[in-house]
Amino acid sequence: MKTRRAGFSYKEGADGVYNYNFIPGSKSYYFAAIEQYLTTDGILNKVQYNLEFLNQNTDTYWLKNRMEKNTLLHQKASYIDEHKNVKGVLSEIIGVIVNDPDKVRGKDGIKIVYEEAGSFKDLKRALAISTPSVTEGKTLTGQISVFGTGGEEKGLDMDGLEEIFKNPRLFDMLTFENDWEEGYQGTECGVFIPTYMANPSIMDKHGNANIQEGVDYENKIRVEKKKSRDSRDYDLRIAENPLRPSEALLRIGSNIFPKAELLEQQNRILRSKELMGLLNHGEIVNVANKGPVFQVSENAKPLLKYPHKDDEDIRGCVTMFEAPLRCKYTTKGGVVTTGVPDDVYVIVLDPYYKDDPKGKKSTISLGACYVVKQTSLYFSNKTEQDVAWFVGRPGKTGDLFEIVLNLSEMYNAQIQSEISGGGQGLVDYCRDKKKLHRLMFEPIYINKTEVEKISKNRSYLMDIQADRKRQGLIYYADYLKTVVGLDENGNEMLNLHYVFDLGLIDELLKFNDDGNFDRISAQVVKMFTLKEKNQERLRRKPRTTTSILGTRSLFSNPSYIKNNGLEFLLKDDII
Numbered sequence: 001m002k003t004r005r006a007g008f009s010y011k012e013g014a015d016g017v018y019n020y021n022f023i024p025g026s027k028s029y030y031f032a033a034i035e036q037y038l039t040t041d042g043i044l045n046k047v048q049y050n051l052e053f054l055n056q057n058t059d060t061y062w063l064k065n066r067m068e069k070n071t072l073l074h075q076k077a078s079y080i081d082e083h084k085n086v087k088g089v090l091s092e093i094i095g096v097i098v099n100d101p102d103k104v105r106g107k108d109g110i111k112i113v114y115e116e117a118g119s120f121k122d123l124k125r126a127l128a129i130s131t132p133s134v135t136e137g138k139t140l141t142g143q144i145s146v147f148g149t150g151g152e153e154k155g156l157d158m159d160g161l162e163e164i165f166k167n168p169r170l171f172d173m174l175t176f177e178n179d180w181e182e183g184y185q186g187t188e189c190g191v192f193i194p195t196y197m198a199n200p201s202i203m204d205k206h207g208n209a210n211i212q213e214g215v216d217y218e219n220k221i222r223v224e225k226k227k228s229r230d231s232r233d234y235d236l237r238i239a240e241n242p243l244r245p246s247e248a249l250l251r252i253g254s255n256i257f258p259k260a261e262l263l264e265q266q267n268r269i270l271r272s273k274e275l276m277g278l279l280n281h282g283e284i285v286n287v288a289n290k291g292p293v294f295q296v297s298e299n300a301k302p303l304l305k306y307p308h309k310d311d312e313d314i315r316g317c318v319t320m321f322e323a324p325l326r327c328k329y330t331t332k333g334g335v336v337t338t339g340v341p342d343d344v345y346v347i348v349l350d351p352y353y354k355d356d357p358k359g360k361k362s363t364i365s366l367g368a369c370y371v372v373k374q375t376s377l378y379f380s381n382k383t384e385q386d387v388a389w390f391v392g393r394p395g396k397t398g399d400l401f402e403i404v405l406n407l408s409e410m411y412n413a414q415i416q417s418e419i420s421g422g423g424q425g426l427v428d429y430c431r432d433k434k435k436l437h438r439l440m441f442e443p444i445y446i447n448k449t450e451v452e453k454i455s456k457n458r459s460y461l462m463d464i465q466a467d468r469k470r471q472g473l474i475y476y477a478d479y480l481k482t483v484v485g486l487d488e489n490g491n492e493m494l495n496l497h498y499v500f501d502l503g504l505i506d507e508l509l510k511f512n513d514d515g516n517f518d519r520i521s522a523q524v525v526k527m528f529t530l531k532e533k534n535q536e537r538l539r540r541k542p543r544t545t546t547s548i549l550g551t552r553s554l555f556s557n558p559s560y561i562k563n564n565g566l567e568f569l570l571k572d573d574i575i
Helices: 008-023 042-059 121-136 159-166 210-223 231-240 260-269 274-280 396-412 423-432 466-480 503-511 520-540
Strands: 026-031 074-076 093-096 111-114 143-146 279-289 291-295 317-320 327-330 335-341 345-350 367-373 383-391 414-417 485-486 490-496 559-563 568-570
Touching: 008 026, 008 042, 008 093, 008 111, 008 143, 008 466, 026 042, 042 074, 042 093, 042 396, 111 121, 121 143, 121 159, 143 317, 143 485, 210 231, 231 260, 291 335, 291 396, 345 520, 367 396, 367 520, 383 503, 396 423, 414 423, 414 520, 466 520, 490 568, 503 520
Parallel strands: 026 093, 026 111, 111 143, 345 414
Antiparallel strands: 074 093, 279 291, 279 317, 317 383, 327 335, 327 559, 345 367, 367 383, 485 490, 559 568
16 A cells, blocks of 8 residues: 555566566566556556667667567567567566456466556455466465555445455465554554655655654645545545555545544544443343343454455444433423433434345345434533444344344433334334334424324334435535534544444445445434434424423423532423
């Protein structure tokens, strides 16, 4: 992985030129998924320049005719004698446009180069096919180089490059200790060339870079790019001029989410022992006289990466960031009680509907459930925050619904979900368990229908059509970028700084218009649910009953709660 303009096309191109001139009969292959990476100021243009330079400037000593093959995509050191026999050293340089991994099959070369590897649709498969071409048993007969840069707007798939870079030993690649990424010391990866190692303006006459000066220079540019109205400008700068490997792996394309900030949040969580310590993984168990209780389990395996792998255990587990908060409050019936108040937590769900799906495990849907702590008069959070979640496929749909209902009981939260894709199964399950009161009705706001007209005939859960789904994605992207406060240093705190599900962050970083993104689908449900809750508050008519503070509706019908040892005056109708 490398920064843009690090000279790797020249270096790898020079390898092929060396083989062409010094190793008779050798073949050097250059693979690219898109033709322009080979022929439009691409790596083969660098090869061509070097070949022509030698032919024209070495008194014919290095002259190699190319009488049999002489195109940019195929050059062969050869001449045809008077008997039309092909002679010469017969070394070759061949470019192949690989839009299908099988196109690399049978390419027996002493050198194979994957140019702009982040643009290959199935890089791992192509690499697996080409590796036998450079081996004979335990003996290596050639070399494969795989390299790429972030910011691939035309790139088809960065997943292969990312996995090869992060697990080089798995693919018989040379390994390096990862001392570029904070928190990853002691782990292995491929070689990484950061932007400050390819910036000639901060180098001495021997080519040694002043690293701190280079980092400061890059950060200064990023401050300006961050001011752009188009967040893609900032993302593209980071991806093409990375300071660390994770930045080089950013997806650009049609991703509408603030990837650079999400990447910083991911690294912040991974580097922080305090935050990682708050992420407790376990299961919900029913305890006599207590009901559902969360228990930490050493065997719990959260799904932290997107997409999941074919050989991965996808049963998932419950992750709790914050336990249900309790306080003293007055119920709607006027009873003062202690517990989890109504309307503090909601649960949003993206279910699955087939008990036994067909196809590869890596392509099947997961259930994604989030417990959302809303802003309220009871507690001091300034934004809606996911405080617990379950992502996985624990078995049949009923197993997922049981987990969701248990979370609903623990957090005293109602559940909202899409009715399609398994939502109707949730309704049927709750009806059998006599728990329909745990489900939310279809939102009024999403359908823009008058309350009075549908209040008696509302259906459970919601129907999100394709156009609404797209709108929900935009809502969520805007939500993540919304400023909700300042930290102790005066820096803006966004909603995304309260996202602690590493799997969700990974999914957001890799989002595209074609994949199956279960966690994000649940967040879309959250967006419409929160908008509906806000509309309910706006529609609520204040009461004007007499209180000890006067007759104004603001102070009517007061109730009291205690929170953190302090007593507050609360009112249902205060917004």
